[in-house]
Amino acid sequence: MNILETEISQIKLKNPLMLAAGILGTTASSMKMVVNNGAGAIVTKSFTQEASSGYKNPTVVKIEGGVINSVGLSNPGVEAEYEELLKLENTRKDAPLIASIYGNSEDVFIKTAQKVEDIVDAFELNVSCPHAKNGCGANIGENSKLTYDIVSSVKENVNKPVIVKLTPNVTDITEIACSAQDAGADALTLINSVGPGLRIDIKTGRPILNNKFGGLAGPMIKPIALRCVYQVYENTSIPIIGVGGIRNYKDALEFIYAGASALQIGTSIMYNGPEIFNQINQDLIDFLKNEGYNNIKELIGKAHKF
Ligand code: SIN
Numbered sequence: 001m002n003i004l005e006t007e008i009s010q011i012k013l014k015n016p017l018m019l020a021a022g023i024l025g026t027t028a029s030s031m032k033m034v035v036n037n038g039a040g041a042i043v044t045k046s047f048t049q050e051a052s053s054g055y056k057n058p059t060v061v062k063i064e065g066g067v068i069n070s071v072g073l074s075n076p077g078v079e080a081e082y083e084e085l086l087k088l089e090n091t092r093k094d095a096p097l098i099a100s101i102y103g104n105s106e107d108v109f110i111k112t113a114q115k116v117e118d119i120v121d122a123f124e125l126n127v128s129c130p131h132a133k134n135g136c137g138a139n140i141g142e143n144s145k146l147t148y149d150i151v152s153s154v155k156e157n158v159n160k161p162v163i164v165k166l167t168p169n170v171t172d173i174t175e176i177a178c179s180a181q182d183a184g185a186d187a188l189t190l191i192n193s194v195g196p197g198l199r200i201d202i203k204t205g206r207p208i209l210n211n212k213f214g215g216l217a218g219p220m221i222k223p224i225a226l227r228c229v230y231q232v233y234e235n236t237s238i239p240i241i242g243v244g245g246i247r248n249y250k251d252a253l254e255f256i257y258a259g260a261s262a263l264q265i266g267t268s269i270m271y272n273g274p275e276i277f278n279q280i281n282q283d284l285i286d287f288l289k290n291e292g293y294n295n296i297k298e299l300i301g302k303a304h305k306f
Pocket of ligand 1: 126192
């Protein structure tokens with residue numbers, strides 16, 4: 001067995017590093033480029049039935065500790081995204097393709113999922129964008145009943161694994177995670193961005209994002225993401241994908257020790273380029289060999305022994 005091989009439900013991964021939703025995940029060419037740089041799976045940028053231009057720029061701004069973003073779920077709509085995903089048939093043999101979808105009703109989620117079901121390997125339901133409008137994003141994922149209803153209706157209507165991406169911006173993330181699991185979720189992605197937050201330009205006094213408020217991502221949220229993975233691992237039995245500020249193999253190991261079976265990389269690509277996938281994979285291989293492990297799965301949940 002390959003030393004980095006892992007799995008999420010029925011999805012086999014040659015290594016645990018997945019492209020996170022939102023970065024380089026709209027066109028087939030950028031997704032292929034990320035796979036060529038070592039990603040073990042690809043999550044698309046979130047899309048839905050209708051195209052959306054999102055919020056006006058500036059939408060993503062680097063700040064100390066990471067980024068603040070309020071992109072507004074911009075996407076070309078499912079019909080156009082379908083044409084892009086069709087081009088990834090060969091890439092999928094190397095790296096499973098996971099469609100991140102969003103909507104504001106069961107009907108929208110189901111129709112969007114069914115349109116692409118035959119050309120993707122799994123779904124990631126985005127019920128967690130902290131600055132979404134019109135009943136999308138965290139409007140769903142902050143509520144355990146709404147989360148249950150969306151997840152169970154998608155599960156009833158598609159035959160591919162369903163992963164649910166949760167927001168940390170709730171009183172008790174384990175309650176929402178348990179609802180998603182009870183509704184039939186095959187896995188959980190933890191976490192979407194933290195906030196929303198606000199930053200203001202000191203010369204003009206103007207909020208730096210056009211939408212004013214935006215989600216925080218990058219290294220500054222890593223301890224919160226780790227805490228969420230740790231708590232949810234103790235309270236659920238489905239696989240967890242950890243995401244939030246992973247920059248190197250040491251960050252990756254912390255998430256695996258907390259209970260993650262796979263990991264997603266997003267903001268760090270903006271700082272270090274897509275080469276980060278091959279770099280972290282190689283460093284993980286070296287670490288595992290030096291420490292005498294046969295496979296990365298031996299490390300999942302290690303922190304819970306203490
Ligand atoms: C965005 O498009 O604004 C970000 C999406 C998300 O946070 O889920």
